[in-house]
Amino acid sequence: MSTSSLVLILVVVAVVLIAALVTGVVLTRRRRISLTQKEETPRPGGYQASSGISLTPAAPDAPSVEAVAVAEVTPVVPHPVAERTEVDGQPGVGDDASVPRDSVKRGFVEVDLPVEASEVEEIEPTAGRLERLRGKLSKSRNAFGTSLLGLLGAGDLDEDSWQDVEDTLLIADLGAALTTEIVATLRSKIAGAGVRTEAEAQALVRTVLVDALGPRMDRSLKALPHAGKPAVLLVVGVNGVGKTTTTGKLARVLVADGRTVLLGAADTFRAAAADQLETWGKRVGAETVRGPEGGDPASVAFESVKRGVDTGVDTVLIDTAGRLHTKKGLMDELGKVKRVVEKQAVVDEVLLVLDATTGQNGLTQARVFAEQVDITGIVLTKLDGTAKGGIVFQVQRELGVPVKLVGLGEGADHLAPFEPGAFVDALLG
């Protein structure tokens, strides 16, 4: 082979190698850029609460103005005392448990446990957390706001257009009654004021929707100690809605606020649920009280509060087992858990966790739980994954109970206070 052929071959090999190298670098960069964009660049708009979660001690003797206002419009539902199955309200374990279990015990279920914590984590202050939640509600915003504002901003509306407005509200889960009401209000306001532009439509819709969300309701979380005893919060709801995750996130908020917390794992149906809660506890440095698998949840709740009082923590958070609202025995059991805890201390909050992605069924769940225990606040989870944020309107209206917190993701800090203005802004974009 001549020298010139050898030089030619070497040049070709060198060119191929350089081309491969350049392609590799470009691909790696692209991948990195798309990852960064996904995780760090917030989309414009989105849910932006203006402050952190408001924590207060309960003041049972002095209800707030807002609570009184809510009570005035909401008839109190009497509890079905006659249907209770236990007679003495005392906790029992195993065969001694007085409430029959009418549900098949859940078998082995695959659950993702939070990453095992070897030491207590540093928790970022809540202020920065709100900024990071920007854009989390974007799915709801896209579906709801864009079409509604487009319709209303288009000038004079004929009957077909009003039908479209109505459909948009219904699809967003506002429910038939509220939709009719809101459309009637919008129609009369538009007739009175005249709406020419999308900006005018936005201002009008914002006012009407914020008003429908009861902006004066007291949404502070009664999670601070009072009368020398810890605040006690009970977290309830059907299976898989996010009770344990919310309890863990809430513990983080409290600890970040300088509070001491004890967790009660009153989900005795699944050992994995108690493990999951205990891991959250370890991550924030909180003790977790748990009982034997299959034991009496009321007993665990009782022991948790007793331990919380003895150790002088600020807040006891009790995570209960997921229970189908259609199973009477399990719902009775929930009433018992609350009554037993009340032998030790006041239950300051009963937080009903609802999964926003379940739409109308969330409303049915809310009704049944409210018949069993006095719900004091709603936590609406998974709002990051639904275009149906409208369930908020209906649940509040039906129960007369405020949505206090929203879950906006699976992350440990994806919990935000519910603010009607911020919520509507996020919906409308």
Ligand SMILES: Nc1nc2c(ncn2[C@@H]2O[C@H](COP(=O)(O)OP(=O)(O)OP(=O)(O)O)[C@@H](O)[C@H]2O)c(=O)[nH]1
């Ligand atoms: N996207 C999203 N996922 C959430 C949110 N809250 C909880 N989850 C997820 O929902 C799933 C169920 O959450 P859990 O906390 O185990 O629910 P649970 O109600 O305690 O479940 P059971 O104990 O089986 O009744 C988990 O994968 C959570 O990460 C949220 O706000 N957004």
